[in-house]
Amino acid sequence: MTDQKAIVCGYSQGGPLALECLLASPDLFAGGILVSGFSEVNELYLHTRFYMAEALTALHGIGLLARSIASSHVDDPAIQQEWMAHMESTDSSTLLHLYQAGHAADCTARLSEISSPLLLLCGEEDQRMHPYARFIEKHAPNARTVILSGVNHQIVTKVPDRFHEEVRRFAESRSVDRQRSAVPVP
Template sequence: MTMLDVDGISLYYNVKGEGTPIVFIHPPLLTSANFKYQIDELSEKFKVITFDIRGHGRSSYSVQPITYPLIVEDIKRLLDHLKITKAFLCGYSTGGSIGLEFLLTFPNRSIGGIIISGMSEVGNWNLKRRIFLARSILKAGAVRFLASVITWGNSDTQETFRELLKEGLKGDARNIEQYYHYSLHYNCTNLLTMIELPILLVYGTEDKSFHGYANLLHKKLPYSELKFLPNEKHQLPTKAAKELNQLINQFINALCK
């Protein structure tokens, strides 16, 4: 198990493959295990870097509350440790907001971004309600219940479910709740025009509550490309892995010829 010490915090990370580096960022409660198909497939052509956010999966509990700037700084420290000057930032769902924050904070360390089912703010009531509910469940101590629901929703097979659940249950409810909490207040929409880097936006045609976020990002980001995967919902890394990986492969190859 590969760990990086960041100011006393043990940060779990994994690197597989060679070539253009891609850093994958997971949403609350889920872990780097959610990118199992990206690790397996994309590492054949690229350097795939995954990590567990503080208090998630195999990374240790953080006394310092979880915020996006803190996670962004951890990513920078990880890149420094790996001696990587620039990388693509790929964030899934809430992890997409962290990807955007990294691009805004460290544009000189970024080649571009890939946002999967992501957003620049929690703007609609449906998503706010889901986040409030998740926080309430965590505060009630029903971590296993929440983990089962979320990992089941992100699983394409029973084997994947068992793997994601096992890793998700290793996290600390306090840090997971902080991640959810910060997402409610984060908003970088008005700063999106400052990101002068290429961005790939990928959403499912059936993830209708996120189409507003997709169109907003595409409108605001100066150099963005928007793709919709037919008949797919929100959980693209696991449930539409082949199609998603193909888009990522094409996007990076076109930029890094």
């Protein structure tokens, strides 16, 4: 059996979930990647975004929410329609729970406990997320921020090649680090 470890990645509200994984089971992970992520919601703009998503979902407004998410992430109208159809098939109570959990997530006080390397990816135009990345970088001992030019929040869908390159580079660096640590010192 090999000593393979995973790299956990969280996009947007998946950020606190990825951080919680690193805190709960550090031995399972070689590192973490947060893409436009945060450790807690702590300012009005993001609170408002969550409240709006929660309200739309609670009122069974998944169609409007789906249209907003699809149009902000995908340019092709046919793919937008696919995204909307998929999202509209989501159970509204499950989606509401997801937004409430993301909104309430808070692992900020425990960031210093994360010893695994963290890659924090932010879009240059996503100015509202930069303070979150700077805060995590300041409090998590092995965090590093990379700002991707010419993109807002939707790094994964708007600049997938650059996203994949950063992930590949991070994963390769973690593989090299593990190999170095496994080499016996004479």
